[in-house]
Amino acid sequence: MKHRSKAPQSATSIDESPEDDETARMKRYVIMMAVRTVCVVLAFAVQPWGWQTFVFGIGAVFLPYFAVVLANQANAHVRTSAVSPERYLDAHGPATQADPAGDVIRIDEAPGDEKRSPQ
Numbered sequence: 001m002k003h004r005s006k007a008p009q010s011a012t013s014i015d016e017s018p019e020d021d022e023t024a025r026m027k028r029y030v031i032m033m034a035v036r037t038v039c040v041v042l043a044f045a046v047q048p049w050g051w052q053t054f055v056f057g058i059g060a061v062f063l064p065y066f067a068v069v070l071a072n073q074a075n076a077h078v079r080t081s082a083v084s085p086e087r088y089l090d091a092h093g094p095a096t097q098a099d100p101a102g103d104v105i106r107i108d109e110a111p112g113d114e115k116r117s118p119q
Contacts, residue, residue, distance in 0.1 A: 018074075025071045032067035036060055 016024075039059035046052050 021074055025074070029067050029071040032063055032070070036063035036067070039063065 015021075036059065039056045043053050043056035043060055046056065
């Protein structure tokens with residue numbers, strides 16, 4: 001008998017599909033790059049230049065790095081292990097059969113009992 005090293009996959013612990021993961025990462029990247037674009041525009045638009053310009057400049061310079069790093073983290077969430085549903089079932093002994101011959105219905109055909117089609 002082959003011994004399984006891992007428990008069967010539980011429906012509640014299945015990871016999200018690769019397509020859903022990629023879509024979520026692309027959305028996060030686009031949002032961060034949109035924020036970066038706003039930071040670039042505001043860095044030049046805010047007058048007089050002061051601490052606000054410095055904050056927008058920092059955002060414009062460092063947001064692309066963080067956007068790329070976060071976009072490349074595929075399946076970065078904590079993985080859950082599969083839980084076997086058999087672990088939660090009560091273990092009962094084998095069912096006892098009182099009269100196995102009484103539960104079985106057998107139909108035997110005699111060799112001469114063939115159904116004839118109407119001619």
